[in-house]
Amino acid sequence: MGIVKTSDLVYEYIRRDEDGNVEGITTAVDKVNLDVTQGEFVAILGHNGSGKSTLAKHINAILNPTEGTVWVDGMDTSDEEKVWDVRQTAGMVFQNPDNQIIGQVVEEDVGFGPENMGIPTKEIWERVEESLRAVGMYQFRKYSPNKLSGGQKQRVSIAGVLAMHPKCIVLDEPTAMLDPSGRKEVIRAVRGLNQVEGVTVILITHYMEEIIHADRVYVMDRGKIAMEGTPKEIFSQVERLKQLRLDVPQVTLLAYELKKRGLDLPDGILTAEELADCIMRV
């Protein structure tokens, strides 16, 4: 079994009026089957309201399924006795770094997670150091988090999760509030975790460029998985993605435009290097 697996997962948000009577039901996740292998880099795309975040919150047992089952490293997430184990196995990073940082000093913030787990002090410091190094923030360990840029803060949030030694990290739009260099820093750190540390990454984003190196992409629409494939397979379908309110990376879009104008180019070009190769061959 994969590190994260869902079987016919359904989640319904129930709206109630002031007296507690049910006003309506929204099915946010509708029979989703996900199977993520340990060490994989999986991306989840989907328009606002497609159910991505609701799905992600199940992996960390913030939400429990209305129907179906979610397993994280073989543990059923709705098993209440396993909640803490599930959360240690699958860490989560959210959009706004300011909502996730609580420490007065960077290294204290990163130590918060392992401290709560009852790890011995000496090992906490070891974990703090290695986590901060992994995201390239070690030289800022004595800083106050509010002196950091958005990208730096977000990397501290990631280090905080990493210090709990999770097998899997779920990132829900970690770059939405960042400037271009902040986005680059965070994505580089995330790729490093995946490739160097072997941590399974599940990345939710609205920036298509960030996921060209993913192993696999799921596209969600109205709570269901609408597409699944490699970035190349997914980004070959420009029209379909646009129908789903999404886009393709700019390189892919340029190749697509050139093709419309009569250049003979393959579908699903993802990098500038690839595009240059193909154009020079024409």
Add this chain to the structure above:
Amino acid sequence: MSIILDHVSYIYGKDTPLAVAALKDVSLQFPDGQFVGIIGHTGSGKSTLVQHLNGLLRASSGHIYFNGEDIYDKDFDMKKLRSRVGLVFQYPEHQLFETDVFSDVCFGPKNLGLDKREVELRAYDALRKVGLPDELFYQSPFDLSGGQKRRAAIAGVLAMKPEVLVLDEPTAGLDPKGRDEILDQVKNLQISTGMTILLVSHSMEDVAEYVDRIVVMNGGSVMYDGTPREVFRHYKELEEAGLAAPQVTYMMHRLKERGLDVDVDATTIEEAADTVMQALGRSGKQRQKS
């Protein structure tokens, strides 16, 4: 008729040991009807700059002129300025609070002391301008999608009938279609009403696509001020300032290095596709506009 900033400086925590200069001697002019992009890394002074334009922050030194009047003059009507320069903050949907969308949009004009009929006309007009469908007008704002909520919040500012609209990262967190929709509406507003628009953005691609002029902020000062083509020519310096050029600009440089004679100043997909076709000796002109 315009906004002029004349040697404006702003210091947070002035006269305290924690004083930080957020704006340093900034002089800028925004003529009527221009669509201006303001870019800069986190902490470069963009938001501080735009908060001066409607008097939320008062310059530590320097002057600001709105249509020729010094806004720091004793008899200048600051309240009026706030309705003439509309500021849409980041994540404006967090400021929605009424029970339905229409009442929420009415809140601003109602506070201007207008009569009920005028308030409702303005609210209706503003909601149409942001392209929100009629059937959503009486829904709870909290039942709308992310993009719809944000448009409702922008309508709330438009209903004040501002002459200048300042948007602080209006597309953060929206899906690609949502981004395009918001920016298309904003562009339409500029064209149809002649409103001056200032767009603070972290997306170089969006800025390249939509604006007439870019102001680059760095360390509280204006680093560059020019058309997208002029500004993104300095992509190396922009990277040092925590920014970047649009991705197509990099692709054009890559192609140029490989010996294809393309225009490296192309900043949009359209321009890039045109110059590649031309460099390959195939006319890029016969394309159909989709």
